[in-house]
Amino acid sequence: xxxxxxxxxxxxxxxxxxxxxxxxGQRGYNVTVFExxxxxxxxxxxxxxSINLAFSDRGNKAMKLVGIEDKVKALCIPMNxxxxxxxxxxxxxxxxxxxxxxxxNSISRGELNGLLLTxxxxxxxxxxxxxxxxxxxxxxxxxxxFQDYNTKxxxxxxxxxxxxxxxxxxxxxxxxxxxxxxxxxxSQDYLTHGYKExxxxxxxxxxxxxxxxxxHIWPRGAFMLIALPNLDGSFTVTLFLGYDxxxxxxxxxxxxxxxxxxxxxxxxxxxxxxxxxxxxxxDNPTAPLGTVKCSPWHYxxxxxxxxxxxxxxxxxxxxxxxxxxxxxxxxxxxxxxxEGNWETVFTEYEKNRKKDTDAIxxxxxxxxxxxxxxxxxxxxxxxxxxxxxxxxxxxKDYSSKYSLVTFNEHIGYREAMLKGRAQDKAxxxxxxxxxxxxxxxxxxxxxxxxxxxxAILEDDRVAGLK
Amino acid sequence: xxxxxxxxxxxxxxxxxxxxxxxxGQRGYNVTVFExxxxxxxxxxxxxxSINLAFSDRGNKAMKLVGIEDKVKALCIPMNxxxxxxxxxxxxxxxxxxxxxxxxNSISRGELNGLLLTxxxxxxxxxxxxxxxxxxxxxxxxxxxFQDYNTKxxxxxxxxxxxxxxxxxxxxxxxxxxxxxxxxxxSQDYLTHGYKExxxxxxxxxxxxxxxxxxHIWPRGAFMLIALPNLDGSFTVTLFLGYDxxxxxxxxxxxxxxxxxxxxxxxxxxxxxxxxxxxxxxDNPTAPLGTVKCSPWHYxxxxxxxxxxxxxxxxxxxxxxxxxxxxxxxxxxxxxxxEGNWETVFTEYEKNRKKDTDAIxxxxxxxxxxxxxxxxxxxxxxxxxxxxxxxxxxxKDYSSKYSLVTFNEHIGYREAMLKGRAQDKAxxxxxxxxxxxxxxxxxxxxxxxxxxxxAILEDDRVAGLK
Numbered sequence: 001x002x003x004x005x006x007x008x009x010x011x012x013x014x015x016x017x018x019x020x021x022x023x024x025g026q027r028g029y030n031v032t033v034f035e036x037x038x039x040x041x042x043x044x045x046x047x048x049x050s051i052n053l054a055f056s057d058r059g060n061k062a063m064k065l066v067g068i069e070d071k072v073k074a075l076c077i078p079m080n081x082x083x084x085x086x087x088x089x090x091x092x093x094x095x096x097x098x099x100x101x102x103x104x105n106s107i108s109r110g111e112l113n114g115l116l117l118t119x120x121x122x123x124x125x126x127x128x129x130x131x132x133x134x135x136x137x138x139x140x141x142x143x144x145x146f147q148d149y150n151t152k153x154x155x156x157x158x159x160x161x162x163x164x165x166x167x168x169x170x171x172x173x174x175x176x177x178x179x180x181x182x183x184x185x186x187s188q189d190y191l192t193h194g195y196k197e198x199x200x201x202x203x204x205x206x207x208x209x210x211x212x213x214x215x216h217i218w219p220r221g222a223f224m225l226i227a228l229p230n231l232d233g234s235f236t237v238t239l240f241l242g243y244d245x246x247x248x249x250x251x252x253x254x255x256x257x258x259x260x261x262x263x264x265x266x267x268x269x270x271x272x273x274x275x276x277x278x279x280x281x282x283d284n285p286t287a288p289l290g291t292v293k294c295s296p297w298h299y300x301x302x303x304x305x306x307x308x309x310x311x312x313x314x315x316x317x318x319x320x321x322x323x324x325x326x327x328x329x330x331x332x333x334x335x336x337x338x339e340g341n342w343e344t345v346f347t348e349y350e351k352n353r354k355k356d357t358d359a360i361x362x363x364x365x366x367x368x369x370x371x372x373x374x375x376x377x378x379x380x381x382x383x384x385x386x387x388x389x390x391x392x393x394x395x396k397d398y399s400s401k402y403s404l405v406t407f408n409e410h411i412g413y414r415e416a417m418l419k420g421r422a423q424d425k426a427x428x429x430x431x432x433x434x435x436x437x438x439x440x441x442x443x444x445x446x447x448x449x450x451x452x453x454x455a456i457l458e459d460d461r462v463a464g465l466k
Numbered sequence: 467x468x469x470x471x472x473x474x475x476x477x478x479x480x481x482x483x484x485x486x487x488x489x490x491g492q493r494g495y496n497v498t499v500f501e502x503x504x505x506x507x508x509x510x511x512x513x514x515x516s517i518n519l520a521f522s523d524r525g526n527k528a529m530k531l532v533g534i535e536d537k538v539k540a541l542c543i544p545m546n547x548x549x550x551x552x553x554x555x556x557x558x559x560x561x562x563x564x565x566x567x568x569x570x571n572s573i574s575r576g577e578l579n580g581l582l583l584t585x586x587x588x589x590x591x592x593x594x595x596x597x598x599x600x601x602x603x604x605x606x607x608x609x610x611x612f613q614d615y616n617t618k619x620x621x622x623x624x625x626x627x628x629x630x631x632x633x634x635x636x637x638x639x640x641x642x643x644x645x646x647x648x649x650x651x652x653s654q655d656y657l658t659h660g661y662k663e664x665x666x667x668x669x670x671x672x673x674x675x676x677x678x679x680x681x682h683i684w685p686r687g688a689f690m691l692i693a694l695p696n697l698d699g700s701f702t703v704t705l706f707l708g709y710d711x712x713x714x715x716x717x718x719x720x721x722x723x724x725x726x727x728x729x730x731x732x733x734x735x736x737x738x739x740x741x742x743x744x745x746x747x748x749d750n751p752t753a754p755l756g757t758v759k760c761s762p763w764h765y766x767x768x769x770x771x772x773x774x775x776x777x778x779x780x781x782x783x784x785x786x787x788x789x790x791x792x793x794x795x796x797x798x799x800x801x802x803x804x805e806g807n808w809e810t811v812f813t814e815y816e817k818n819r820k821k822d823t824d825a826i827x828x829x830x831x832x833x834x835x836x837x838x839x840x841x842x843x844x845x846x847x848x849x850x851x852x853x854x855x856x857x858x859x860x861x862k863d864y865s866s867k868y869s870l871v872t873f874n875e876h877i878g879y880r881e882a883m884l885k886g887r888a889q890d891k892a893x894x895x896x897x898x899x900x901x902x903x904x905x906x907x908x909x910x911x912x913x914x915x916x917x918x919x920x921a922i923l924e925d926d927r928v929a930g931l932k
Binding site: 183184185186188189190290293369374421425428429432460463 | 652895928
């Protein structure tokens with residue numbers, strides 16, 4: 001291997017940046033990381049970001065790559081399915097998969113990030129600086145301008161290659177956009193919904209107030225509430241709601257009375273677990289939900305966007321962190337092939353990867369509608385019932401779209417999307433036409449679904465569609 | 467009607483801005499227009515923009531609204547179809563419709579814009595200022611900052627409502643984006659192809675060197691050349707080519723020899739008509755092809771984006787100008803309903819209109835692939851043959867996607883897209899499966915196409931797809 005003394009600059013020590021620093025450190029590069037926030041291992045900062053996250057197989061693939069799978073497992077709370085709550089307080093557990101070993105996990109963002117930072121710093125060739133905010137990147141000179149949070153002094157850092165893992169609001173992406181030195185395709189798309197984090201605290205004895213091993217959902221058509229467990233017995237609860245549509249929205253939930261009325265009417269069983277609702281509601285910010293896509297991610301062999309800075313997505317597939325971790329795995333594989341030529345590495349990485357991050361962005365929007373609405377509709381529930389049975393009876397022959405995306409890390413998001421959407425369309429239409437039903441013979445249904453799915457994909461191919 | 471003395475500020479006196487000024491002038495508003503360029507009726511400026519454009523039924527609907535249909539007709543050269551040129555110089559005319567009265571027109575951007583300016587200025591309540599460039603808009607105060615091109619002095623203009631019709635690079639859209647006062651969804655997407663304008667000059671006697679009443683296309687799979695006629699006997703020729711892909715591209719066409727070699731090999735019959743090729747090629751700029759979408763278009767009742775500033779599209783459907791003209795027709799209809807309340811007018815206009823401008827943006831990308839590639843493929847040619855026959859034999863019962871978009875101005879672009887795409891998919895799949903063929907009974911084919919199209923739309927509806 002050549003050029004091992006190369007100096008790598010990473011902007012941002014969040015989940016993606018700290019994993020990248022660890023991996024490039026393991027590979028022998030001189031890695032310097034600058035992070036705008038203080039060291040989260042020493043300070044309690046949630047900084048408006050989700051407190052816990054869904055961690056699943058694609059993310060775990062990256063943990064295996066860097067050899068910390070077991071340490072991460074200790075931070076995980078398995079969630080076997082969605083616990084659906086209706087307005088009357090009835091609950092129904094809908095498993096994520098018909099295969100018992102397939103489940104997702106709730107994990108603390110802070111704990112996981114801290115672990116990655118600590119693992120990265122074990123390498124002498126990795127240095128991490130905190131409280132240094134990136135202001136801009138000169139991608140032609142391969143330098144970045146930073147400001148020290150405490151002294152306010154600005155300084156310039158030089159490197160052989162710069163990686164921006166500075167999130168959805170990336171300073172380097174802004175430099176690409178404003179620089180106008182090349183054609184930069186870029187989009188930011190906001191939903192008309194925002195979100196607000198709330199909490200269900202533990203019982204006095206430190207126990208969970210409701211079922212621990214599930215992702216709880218209160219789907220209400222136009223809006224929803226969800227809850228994920230934390231190791232300390234609490235749940236982090238998130239309300240997804242329109243800013244200004246519908247009878248209740250973030251713009252008109254302005255008093256303790258109306259907030260309580262809203263929860264009493266829509267989420268009475270949750271309200272019972274949340275005596276702290278009003279305090280949380282007015283203490284915590286309302287944040288927007290946006291998707292960012294862009295291209296190119298790299299400028300020559302000088303600079304590369306990775307993680308949310310290249311592809312921020314809405315949280316509804318639980319894949320944001322997993323996708324960013326998978327970036328590092330994909331990047332590492334390209335590095336194996338072309339190490340020594342950054343331009344080739346960056347070009348091939350983007351060529352391989354972008355179709356998949358575009359797909360998960362679109363899938364996450366799909367799931368927004370599925371979670372808040374479809375999960376409550378009869379035909380979607382029948383589809384789910386059939387898919388669970390197929391996965392259980394034919395574990396090697398069938399995977400639902402959710403399983404393809406979440407538990408099949410050997411195929412890309414795009415392939416999972418195309419196959420998964422065609423399967424959904426096949427099942428929903430055969431249900432609607434009475435060709436199949438949840439009480440039918442499952443072997444027969446499996447064959448029909450496979451045949452119809454292939455026919456749908458073939459029709460799209462002939463028509464020149466994707 | 468109330469508030470007729472309201473002061474309206476229009477930024478940009480291009481095709482959309484001058485039409486809007488004319489219409490609002492007719493409605494009695496005090497209209498002031500500021501345009502960054504000099505008066506194109508007095509100066510010869512092409513300013514890097516297309517010299518001629520495709521004008522069709524949606525655009526004409528707007529000309530009828532403002533009462534200048536006949537004056538515009540005098541500027542039009544009918545194009546009945548696409549004249550396809552293969553590599554051997556063979557030509558084949560493919561009509562745009564099986565109905566004889568359906569055709570598109572080539573029109574001079576400068577002549578048409580000049581006519582609209584002159585018509586607008588006939589109204590005492592309309593004033594147009596040239597050489598005044600908009601720098602930014604304060605959408606909260608409803609003011610705009612301009613700079614005078616000659617004196618370089620800056621000045622601020624106040625209004626009751628501001629309309630930005632300042633094109634794809636809109637200053638007001640930039641103010642929306644940079645202002646961060648509201649969630650602004652925005653995308654700019656570039657193709658990997660650019661374009662360059664060339665020309666076929668008239669003969670010495672002023673005649674056309676090739677067939678006048680067609681849009682000429684030299685489709686070559688990965689790139690193409692097109693030509694549209696001008697009233698003076700010339701054709702404006704446009705080369706669409708990758709920046710850096712393929713054997714020949716804009717980055718490597720750097721010498722007269724290689725440019726000539728490229729045309730000799732790919733477009734020999736065009737080269738014969740273009741002794742001026744090399745001069746044109748190196749005199750004229752290479753420009754990018756981009757799509758812009760955004761939302762919201764308006765800020766309260768203060769400001770509104772219209773035309774390319776709200777929705778710039780690639781030129782491959784010949785609908786850019788027509789869509790912007792249709793904006794004014796749609797806006798005028800909403801104004802009839804809610805005149806006096808700008809916020810209601812702007813909100814309802816965007817609600818009605820955005821789905822359609824999003825659709826034409828996507829259709830224009832579809833047609834890029836159709837024009838450069840599909841038109842040369844056997845199955846697409848068979849489809850076209852069937853559709854022409856259906857339109858001719860059953861003029862009231864069938865319209866191809868192209869006809870729905872171009873000649874059916876009573877339905878929106880989105881409806882045209884959904885129905886047209888489903889029809890294409892139906893015909894291509896039935897051709898591929900041998901269910902229909904161009905030599906079959908047309909009444910039978912019509913029924914099969916209608917039935918299959920409806921089935922495709924129904925399957926999408928059941929699956930929750932649009």
